[in-house]
Amino acid sequence: MSIATVHLVRHGEVHNPGGVLYGRLPEFHLSPLGHQMAERIAGHFEQRRDDGARIVHLIASPLVRAQETATPTAKALGLTIMTEERIIEAENRFEGMAGIKSQLRNPKHWGMLTNPFRPSWGEPYLEQVTRVMAAVQDARKHALELSDGEDAEAIMVSHQLPIWVSRLAAENRRLWHDPRRRQCSLTSVTSLRFSGSRLEGVSYQEPCADLLRDAANLPGA
Numbered sequence: 001m002s003i004a005t006v007h008l009v010r011h012g013e014v015h016n017p018g019g020v021l022y023g024r025l026p027e028f029h030l031s032p033l034g035h036q037m038a039e040r041i042a043g044h045f046e047q048r049r050d051d052g053a054r055i056v057h058l059i060a061s062p063l064v065r066a067q068e069t070a071t072p073t074a075k076a077l078g079l080t081i082m083t084e085e086r087i088i089e090a091e092n093r094f095e096g097m098a099g100i101k102s103q104l105r106n107p108k109h110w111g112m113l114t115n116p117f118r119p120s121w122g123e124p125y126l127e128q129v130t131r132v133m134a135a136v137q138d139a140r141k142h143a144l145e146l147s148d149g150e151d152a153e154a155i156m157v158s159h160q161l162p163i164w165v166s167r168l169a170a171e172n173r174r175l176w177h178d179p180r181r182r183q184c185s186l187t188s189v190t191s192l193r194f195s196g197s198r199l200e201g202v203s204y205q206e207p208c209a210d211l212l213r214d215a216a217n218l219p220g221a
Helices: 032-050 064-077 100-104 107-113 125-146 160-170 209-214
Strands: 003-010 055-060 081-083 152-158 189-195 198-205
Touching (some): 003 125, 003 160, 032 055, 032 064, 064 152, 100 107, 125 152, 160 189
Parallel strands (some): 003 152, 055 081
8 A cells, every 4th residue: 555645834934023814815925034944844855855755746825925935845855836725724804903812802803703613703624624635635646646656745835724623633633722722833744644545644843943932923824
């Protein structure tokens, strides 16, 4: 049975001095630290390739922060970035707002908070899982095709919430959660390992752990 691994990578830090929940808004580029993170993650995968991994497929969300995060990895591995709409950031009705904590105290927004289990303020968690995991399975199959059926790996550069709820689903955990407790830091790597089409395991790494102390990390962004 062929083994394939799909690595879900969160983008690097974004230049966001206003503290906006940017969601799917255009033109939110990586910060200088975010570019440093992108270079670091490229080195992480370059070392993995040098250690024998067959990394043959690179995919990124259409949002600029994901594309910029993927660019150094594309150069390091000699791969072309394929854009995948299904791994885009989640829809969020608070998109474009700053000072989210204070916004939540405003009664005019309380109608969006009626169902935290779905959630009522944005794209349902289950819909995120469905689209991301469909893209993951397609990436798995394409990676194996590119490697002539040999063990293969693919990289998908996406966003915190879609990655996190997909991991929760993969681990058979409930999808609703406290955003402050997500284990999905900037440029983290959540790896899904498959035997055939069957998910065999999930692992998590933080190649940029030492850079996180200086990073802005807005929950939900």
